[in-house]
Amino acid sequence: MTTSLSLAVAFLIGALITVQVGANTRLKEAFGEALPAVIVSSSLGVLILAAVALIGRSSWPSAATLAGVPWWGWLGGALGAVYAVATVLLARTLGAATLTALVVTGQLVCSVALDHFGAVGFTEHAVSVGRVAGCLLLIGGIVLIWRF
Template sequence: MLPLILGVSVGIILPMQTAVNSRLRTVVNSAFISSMISFTIGTLFLVISTFATTGSLFVSKTLLVNQPWWIWIGGFLGVIYLTGNIILFPHLGSVQTVIMPVLGQIIMSMLIDNYGWFFSPASPLTVIRICGALLVFAGVFSAVALPGLLQTSKLKSVSAKAQPTTSSWLWRIVGVLTGALSAVQTAINGHLSVVVHSAVKAALISFLVGTVALWLIVLLKERKVLFNNFHIKATVWWNWIGGIMGALFVCTNAYLVPIIGTGMVVVILLIGTIIGSLLVDQFGLFASQKNPVNLLQLLGVFIMVIGVGMIKLL
């Protein structure tokens, strides 16, 4: 029960991190630079945490040589997921940019559990688990998409930009794939935590790889970073804690995967994420716009909880 509570709790952090980073984006005038700063701060936080808990920041040469190459790319997959959402938004709109990756996360996490990929604890894909996963997705749909769809007469009206049918489906496939990569990142970081004997150090490695990747993306896209153009005086202290929130999120993921498996981690984090999103909307946390929660969204959370119960029962 404790891992489930921990997973939901850290899932609540994720939408709050998004709200914080969105505010930081208005300060630096760039989504990529905002993400880069967030990852950099998170990496520095994890450097301190890793040294405090393990007394070392490095891994042995033997570990580098003997472990499979993919064990080190979790942070890069995280950047792909983050960048993918930024790219998807203008093509799919806010609702489908959430729904398509979630679908990819659920499908891939179930496959990882079934086959024990990436050394994740194996759990056979039973009919009950499949039904539970479908209920989790239905709950996400009810909480995220259904309220908006009921207020519109056409599905395309909730998209930020209408696209031809073929193009729309291609972008939806990209969304599913980015979500699948997010589930792979979760499994990889879970195994990495076992290999390095520390969830904190695993999170540091993941964040460091992601930070380097984001710095390269920013330098290639923006050409240069002009810190004097940032509106630093317009910030408050919490504008800078998004990276710490993300670090706690990744660290907890790495800790939980070896205990309860990738699939369970993904779905309980989804519950936490939806709950956190509703809290942000209901109370307008971190200077977000208030959007009162409705019964459909609460019903969605309840359906997700039932789905998780079914998955847990195997």
């Protein structure tokens, strides 16, 4: 995939995540609670992934491969569940723009720290003035979006 296409796809995925939060929030309102809404939404995602895996004839890892995964490698699903429930609970209060600004800024600040230390499988990239400035600009963006 070319760099330009990768950038466009990443941008589109970011937009779709905001739509996902709205859709999950609507399910929460229909069901009356966040947890059943997120379970139904996540189950649909699992069914789609399973169908794609079957159609694509994906190979599954061996027990030895699974045993070799570091403990933090198993956090993705749990953290995804926390994210899904939290965003459903916060969406109406914060609104799409403020919620997304906070989530993205939290991701970026954490990403800079993870890169700096080469943590959880990321290649080490030292903190720089540019990276810190980027984080500060996003924090400024939160203030502008939230206040205006």
